[in-house]
Amino acid sequence: MGLANISIVGNLVKAPEQLQLASGKLKTTFVVAVNHAKKSESESADYYNVVAWGRLAELAGQYLDKGQQVTATGRLTLDRWTDKNGQARVTPVVNADQIAFPRRSQPDFSGGETDMSRTFAKGGSVRSVKYKEADVEDENFDDINEEAGDEDEDEDEDEEIVERVKGVFADAPPVKGGRKRAKTA
Numbered sequence: 001m002g003l004a005n006i007s008i009v010g011n012l013v014k015a016p017e018q019l020q021l022a023s024g025k026l027k028t029t030f031v032v033a034v035n036h037a038k039k040s041e042s043e044s045a046d047y048y049n050v051v052a053w054g055r056l057a058e059l060a061g062q063y064l065d066k067g068q069q070v071t072a073t074g075r076l077t078l079d080r081w082t083d084k085n086g087q088a089r090v091t092p093v094v095n096a097d098q099i100a101f102p103r104r105s106q107p108d109f110s111g112g113e114t115d116m117s118r119t120f121a122k123g124g125s126v127r128s129v130k131y132k133e134a135d136v137e138d139e140n141f142d143d144i145n146e147e148a149g150d151e152d153e154d155e156d157e158d159e160e161i162v163e164r165v166k167g168v169f170a171d172a173p174p175v176k177g178g179r180k181r182a183k184t185a
């Protein structure tokens with residue numbers, strides 16, 4: 001199983017859309033335009049759909065707005081679909097486990113970014129910034145990785161990967177000049 005993790009930095013094309021699923025899970029989706037370095041008169045950008053779940057979805061819907069710069073980090077998947085003309089299409093989707101955005105003209109803050117991650121999704125808090133809510137219309141968001149919202153599954157996968165990595169390196173010789181490792185059971 002391969003993992004494709006990605007971090008993107010760009011601007012929101014539209015305000016986030018929040019959806020309460022029948023299962024009770026909250027899903028927030030938004031589109032981020034990632035501009036290429038300007039090398040000519042015509043600028044180009046790549047567009048990524050970003051999906052957040054649970055508490056992270058709640059915070060993203062509350063604090064993000066159209067045009068705002070955002071950093072989204074998560075698992076990259078490709079949504080394959082067919083358009084109205086029968087053309088096969090592929091849309092890159094970031095299943096976010098972390099979202100950050102620069103602070104804007106707020107009192108009592110000392111620079112940097114506000115970071116909304118799984119830490120906050122599990123009961124932490126984020127300093128509040130006032131933003132508006134609006135709509136995003138994209139028929140593809142409803143079908144994208146509904147199971148990705150199960151944070152427990154994501155954590156189980158993370159733990160499984162950590163255990164596999166530990167197993168690979170458990171018998172590795174120490175790096176020359178480095179500390180010797182004690183073997184684990």
